[in-house]
Amino acid sequence: xSLVLDVTAHPAVYATRLLVEAGHSVIRIEPRAxxxxxxxxxxLGDQPDxxxxxxxxxxxxxxRSLTLDPSTxxxxxxxxxxxxxxxxxxxxxxxxxxxxxxxxxxxxxxLATMDQDEPELCAYAxxxxxxxxxxxxxxxxxxxxxMAYAAIGLYLATATAAxxxxxxxxxxxxxxxxxxxxxxxxxxxxxxxxxxxxxAVTERRGYRGxxxxxxxxxxxxxxxxxxxxxxxxxGWARLMDWVQDPELAADPALADESERLKKRDFILDRLTQWxxxxxxxxxxxxxxxxxxxxxxxxxxxxxxxxxxxxxRGFLRQVDLPGLGTMTFPAGAIATVLETPMAPxxxxxxxxxxxxxxxxxxxxxIGALLQSGAI
Amino acid sequence: MIDFTHVLAGPFCTRLLADxxxxxxxxxxxxxxxxxxxxxxxxxLDRDVAYLVVNRNKRSVTINLKTEAGRELAARIAGVADVxxxxxxxxxxxxVDLGYERLSAMNPRLVYVSMSGYGHSGPRRDWTSMNSNxxxxxxxxxxxxxxxxxxxxxxxxxxxxxGGLHACFGIIQALSRRAVSGVGMRLDLxxxxxxxxxxxxxxxxxxASRERPRxxxxxxxxxxxxxxxxxxxxxxxxxxxxxxxxxxxxxAQVMGFAPDSRFDSxxxxxxxxxxxxxxxxxxxxxxxxxxxxxxxxxAGVPAERMRRANEVxxxxxxxxxxxxxxxxxxxxxxxxxxxPLGLSPATLAEPRSAGRLGEHTDDVLRSWLGMDNSxxxxxxxAEVLA
Numbered sequence: 001x002s003l004v005l006d007v008t009a010h011p012a013v014y015a016t017r018l019l020v021e022a023g024h025s026v027i028r029i030e031p032r033a034x035x036x037x038x039x040x041x042x043x044l045g046d047q048p049d050x051x052x053x054x055x056x057x058x059x060x061x062x063x064r065s066l067t068l069d070p071s072t073x074x075x076x077x078x079x080x081x082x083x084x085x086x087x088x089x090x091x092x093x094x095x096x097x098x099x100x101x102x103x104x105x106x107x108x109x110x111l112a113t114m115d116q117d118e119p120e121l122c123a124y125a126x127x128x129x130x131x132x133x134x135x136x137x138x139x140x141x142x143x144x145x146x147m148a149y150a151a152i153g154l155y156l157a158t159a160t161a162a163x164x165x166x167x168x169x170x171x172x173x174x175x176x177x178x179x180x181x182x183x184x185x186x187x188x189x190x191x192x193x194x195x196x197x198x199x200a201v202t203e204r205r206g207y208r209g210x211x212x213x214x215x216x217x218x219x220x221x222x223x224x225x226x227x228x229x230x231x232x233x234x235g236w237a238r239l240m241d242w243v244q245d246p247e248l249a250a251d252p253a254l255a256d257e258s259e260r261l262k263k264r265d266f267i268l269d270r271l272t273q274w275x276x277x278x279x280x281x282x283x284x285x286x287x288x289x290x291x292x293x294x295x296x297x298x299x300x301x302x303x304x305x306x307x308x309x310x311x312r313g314f315l316r317q318v319d320l321p322g323l324g325t326m327t328f329p330a331g332a333i334a335t336v337l338e339t340p341m342a343p344x345x346x347x348x349x350x351x352x353x354x355x356x357x358x359x360x361x362x363x364x365i366g367a368l369l370q371s372g373a374i
Numbered sequence: 375m376i377d378f379t380h381v382l383a384g385p386f387c388t389r390l391l392a393d394x395x396x397x398x399x400x401x402x403x404x405x406x407x408x409x410x411x412x413x414x415x416x417x418x419l420d421r422d423v424a425y426l427v428v429n430r431n432k433r434s435v436t437i438n439l440k441t442e443a444g445r446e447l448a449a450r451i452a453g454v455a456d457v458x459x460x461x462x463x464x465x466x467x468x469x470v471d472l473g474y475e476r477l478s479a480m481n482p483r484l485v486y487v488s489m490s491g492y493g494h495s496g497p498r499r500d501w502t503s504m505n506s507n508x509x510x511x512x513x514x515x516x517x518x519x520x521x522x523x524x525x526x527x528x529x530x531x532x533x534x535x536x537g538g539l540h541a542c543f544g545i546i547q548a549l550s551r552r553a554v555s556g557v558g559m560r561l562d563l564x565x566x567x568x569x570x571x572x573x574x575x576x577x578x579x580x581x582a583s584r585e586r587p588r589x590x591x592x593x594x595x596x597x598x599x600x601x602x603x604x605x606x607x608x609x610x611x612x613x614x615x616x617x618x619x620x621x622x623x624x625x626a627q628v629m630g631f632a633p634d635s636r637f638d639s640x641x642x643x644x645x646x647x648x649x650x651x652x653x654x655x656x657x658x659x660x661x662x663x664x665x666x667x668x669x670x671x672x673a674g675v676p677a678e679r680m681r682r683a684n685e686v687x688x689x690x691x692x693x694x695x696x697x698x699x700x701x702x703x704x705x706x707x708x709x710x711x712x713x714p715l716g717l718s719p720a721t722l723a724e725p726r727s728a729g730r731l732g733e734h735t736d737d738v739l740r741s742w743l744g745m746d747n748s749x750x751x752x753x754x755x756a757e758v759l760a
Contacts, residue, residue: 014572018540022547041595042579042587054575054582118676119615121592121600125678128686130602130613132529133518139602140611140680141526142592144517150572154539159715161546162394166720168553175718182696182714188686189427189711190411190530192697195683197413197423202683207515207525215506217515217525224525226510288501295507297525299516303570304581311496314567327581329574332540332567337547 001025002087002164005079006063009092010036010146011180012114013059014153015160016090020062021334021341022161027082027354028063029070029096032372034347044323050347052323057344061328065345066354067374070096074373080105081358088164090156092116103173110167112160112176114152114183123181124148128188135206145300152183207297213260214239214267217297218275224297225280227271227287231257238290245270318343348374375457376401376448377432378472382410382505382531383565384461384489385428386538391545392431393713395723396457399433399738401448402731404760411531419730426728427710433734436759443758445470447739452477454742456558457485457545463502464494474560484558485548489541493564503566508533512569517576520591536572537565598643599650602680605663611680612658612666616643624673629657698725735759 004026006016020026040055069075076097083102088110117123121142124130134141156178163174191202208216214229229235233255253259280296287294304327309315314335318328320343330341351374355365368374377388377400392398409422438444452458467473474486491503515525544561576587592601600615616622636642658666663679670677696711739745753759
């Protein structure tokens, strides 16, 4: 497995988390005060501190932490020595040291960077995605939990992986540049193609969906559940057999999707009245038994106990120092590759070990600490 | 790479691989033409335009998997492939004798990738899923919007893109491992897990607090004001995000606000966010969104108008952003997104439109399996290549 240096900011950091999940050894290079992820809410303990932020604990899981000031000559020298041993450096622009020095330190290096864009909400508005997220007529919505950043981080991860494979095969380094604006723009491809091919403008659809007549979220006893009934008459028959609604059953024309589209609001209102009486788990399990695509509309709290995520090893119990045993999402890639995932490192936890591996003596490390280089 | 995928998550994954230079052969059936979503047919190719975009840079091979000989032929192709990708429901390829056990015994170097909704193990393995189900179940809909909102979706196949990118990343990692170990592997990816991964911090926080996370709407924890503000016209909006005190002063000047010391610091602005939102809306709702955006940007305040697809898409004569014209023998008159990245010295494949159904059947059988014309004709007469 390869050594990877991580100098990414939040918008790009999912990329280095994925490299950890793939089994690589990732060193997170931070300022002495700790990076921005450590300061982001929410916190996992009762009191906010630099070690228990949820963003830090998730995105920096399994990494080693090296505090380093690249503006000092010693700090720069350490970074270049590390780059000499690394397979890849991932960074948000601007780079902490100049590109030429990095490539000279290691001609086989993959250097992958992403530019810094506007604030997330503004970038999301510009991309075309804001116009298709939210409830019709209401204020449009940014995807929550910074999902837009994870999305663009995926492009950085994938491009870096491709470049690392090329570098392994050729022995030649690679320079990767990902445009964060274009990466977000790619997620809007579907609506852009819809406009170019058909002149149709996709709008926000809220939770009721608009793909087929009977699709969308429905309120139930403990929240919402989601149904996507196919166009076919068979799907409708399966649903009717289950729901046993006299008013819907009284209209056999509804077996036809085009009729259902005409009476959509009526159907959805009837189904809402019915499903409000049941909890989501019961509805969803019964629907799946009847081959009706359905799922819960889950909250993060429900996901933390989800039976599927638990059974597949996506959710693991991990001992987080100072916090005790906690439910920990290993991630989709760590799950399929069965990668063990360690907790996030304490700030500067690996300074001594990493410098020792580079050949610095204990006395030299002490001096570097003294000078503020690390 | 042998590609048994359909609709969008799988074809998008193999498109990424094709853009990176992989030779991707799609195994298709003339009985069940594939389309990632419904657009319009290209009359020359008899393909949905969305198909041409999503399956660019790949080859199309028609094999009738309903025949014994067709299944054998597909297995022979998998026998010489580096990667097999499929997004059928759990168990489908096993039932046509193209499962991992058999194919990996034939070709130990094969990377065999399944990307179903929930994965091929666990209590939900047989659940059917659509993009909207995955948006709902993965937490996307309850993470988005404000506390008082119903669930909120994104009106596109977001989960397919997220799943496709994860799968592509996993495949490249498996190829790197194979370069060392000499053996392939099985990747049983769950699109559901891909989605949940993107809200990892919220899941950890909920697990620790035993509380559902609060929905923050469009607001930010350390920047205020931030939101989408109604502009003149029907359903028109402008996003504004004030990151610094200096930007706040600039905004207040542009909008002609009287000085108010309560709003001087970000903490004050967070506390009085509702009041500030009303002041801003009173100013924006009488103005057109390009004017709102333009005046604020000129003053150094981060602002972007909400753009619909027609406002994002460039004129076909003037490609912009990631959108470029399609090239190739059958170029349809559409633009599509290129990869949002550059590699050097490696290069990305030049984007070429997908072709006709089965257009490359003979090419692939010749170049991958070394078949001659008489063998191919015999298969065609036996209706194996349909």
